[in-house]
Amino acid sequence: MVILSTVLIPAGIAAGLYLIRKQREYSWGWVHKQHDLRGKIFIVTGANTGLGFETTRGLVKRGATVILACRNLRKANEAIEKIKAEFKSGEMIAMELDLANFDSIRKFVKEIKEKVPKFDCLINNAGLAVQDEQLTADGIELHTGTNHIGPFMLTNLLMDDIKRNNARVVIVSSKMHERATVDFETFGKYSPKPAGERSNHLYNNSKLMNFYFAKELYKRGIDVHVCCPGLCNTDFFRDYDPKFYHYVLFSPVILFMLRSAEQGSQNILFCALENVNTDDQNPDKSYIIYDCKQHKSKIDLSDDVSEKLWIESAKLCGIIKEIH
Numbered sequence: 001m002v003i004l005s006t007v008l009i010p011a012g013i014a015a016g017l018y019l020i021r022k023q024r025e026y027s028w029g030w031v032h033k034q035h036d037l038r039g040k041i042f043i044v045t046g047a048n049t050g051l052g053f054e055t056t057r058g059l060v061k062r063g064a065t066v067i068l069a070c071r072n073l074r075k076a077n078e079a080i081e082k083i084k085a086e087f088k089s090g091e092m093i094a095m096e097l098d099l100a101n102f103d104s105i106r107k108f109v110k111e112i113k114e115k116v117p118k119f120d121c122l123i124n125n126a127g128l129a130v131q132d133e134q135l136t137a138d139g140i141e142l143h144t145g146t147n148h149i150g151p152f153m154l155t156n157l158l159m160d161d162i163k164r165n166n167a168r169v170v171i172v173s174s175k176m177h178e179r180a181t182v183d184f185e186t187f188g189k190y191s192p193k194p195a196g197e198r199s200n201h202l203y204n205n206s207k208l209m210n211f212y213f214a215k216e217l218y219k220r221g222i223d224v225h226v227c228c229p230g231l232c233n234t235d236f237f238r239d240y241d242p243k244f245y246h247y248v249l250f251s252p253v254i255l256f257m258l259r260s261a262e263q264g265s266q267n268i269l270f271c272a273l274e275n276v277n278t279d280d281q282n283p284d285k286s287y288i289i290y291d292c293k294q295h296k297s298k299i300d301l302s303d304d305v306s307e308k309l310w311i312e313s314a315k316l317c318g319i320i321k322e323i324h
């Protein structure tokens with residue numbers, strides 16, 4: 001009896017939990033295909049850590065050349081060293097890009113046009129969430145500025161190259177876009193949390209903007225793919241400083257929902273590498289990739305909003321004369 005209660009029952013529970021976890025991992029999907037990416041060039045923003053790092057790893061493993069577009073070159077070079085120690089294939093180049101700074105975006109675009117005018121895929125991965133009111137170098141609310149305006153400006157300034165090369169654009173959004181709004185009254189400005197709200201509306205809203213942005217790119221004939229990587233164990237929560245009791249409280253979420261960065265990055269790799277027939281399955285252009293499968297977004301993307309967002313975003317970053 002003692003053995004039953006002290007050994008067998010806990011062991012049974014552990015085995016059961018392990019099996020459920022494995023089943024969950026299986027359902028999250030994986031890009032198993034090897035894909036020979038020798039000679040292909042990918043630009044990955046925020047490639048030094050988290051999902052961007054794992055995406056870079058997955059590409060380099062398959063022989064690709066990856067430009068690591070990072071705001072900190074030291075961190076980018078450390079990431080390169082780590083991946084180099086693991087794989088002999090591929091090539092990596094670090095380039096400086098701060099998406100929360102217009103000058104930096106322009107400098108990066110100039111450098112790309114000079115050094116790598118022919119690339120195959122731009123992966124807009126970098127993004128963040130913070131707790132308090134913060135602004136970009138140009139005075140834009142930080143979530144909108146980094147998660148939407150930065151990638152919007154970058155992609156548009158590279159538009160000629162993207163079109164000429166028929167390059168694919170990947171946008172890392174989030175399912176958080178499902179409960180969000182684009183409020184043009186406060187667009188680009190900080191707005192406090194609605195009363196009683198605990199989650200980060202500014203982050204949610206920026207991820208909805210990603211979606212509208214993708215829709216407009218899609219309408220312009222760009223080969224664009226949007227994904228949600230799922231809840232992943234990365235540096236993303238660095239501003240949230242979790243306490244011990246949070247881990248206890250959220251242990252079921254961690255056990256059944258939290259993916260490794262490598263697992264989550266499969267969704268980004270899927271968008272970058274697989275042939276997703278978006279037209280056939282999504283005539284209304286509101287698909288999202290998650291669990292390495294195509295899903296229809298739960299929200300309806302209005303053309304009025306996506307068109308207005310396109311114009312207002314171009315105005316906000318001062319590229320209205322440069323876009324088509």
Ligand SMILES: NC(=O)c1ccc[n+]([C@@H]2O[C@H](COP(=O)([O-])OP(=O)(O)OC[C@H]3O[C@@H](n4cnc5c(N)ncnc54)[C@H](OP(=O)(O)O)[C@@H]3O)[C@@H](O)[C@H]2O)c1
Nearest residue numbers: 046050051071098099100125126127174231232234235236
């Ligand atoms: N983790 C999740 O659960 C989750 C879920 C859904 C969607 N996502 C999305 O996945 C993407 C990647 O997030 P992650 O989880 O990998 O987070 P992460 O580990 O914090 O990595 C974010 C990356 O973005 C970079 N970055 C932040 N601000 C930047 C700026 N102004 N200019 C250039 N790069 C900047 C960071 O650079 P530094 O290292 O220098 O700060 C870092 O390389 C984000 O778009 C996020 O919204 C994540």
Ligand SMILES: *[C@@H]1O[C@H](CO)[C@@H](O)[C@H](O)[C@H]1NC(C)=O
Nearest residue numbers: 175176178179199200201204
């Ligand atoms: C943000 O999105 C999540 C997931 O859809 C949702 O649970 C949360 O309530 C949203 N926050 C706000 C302020 O809308």
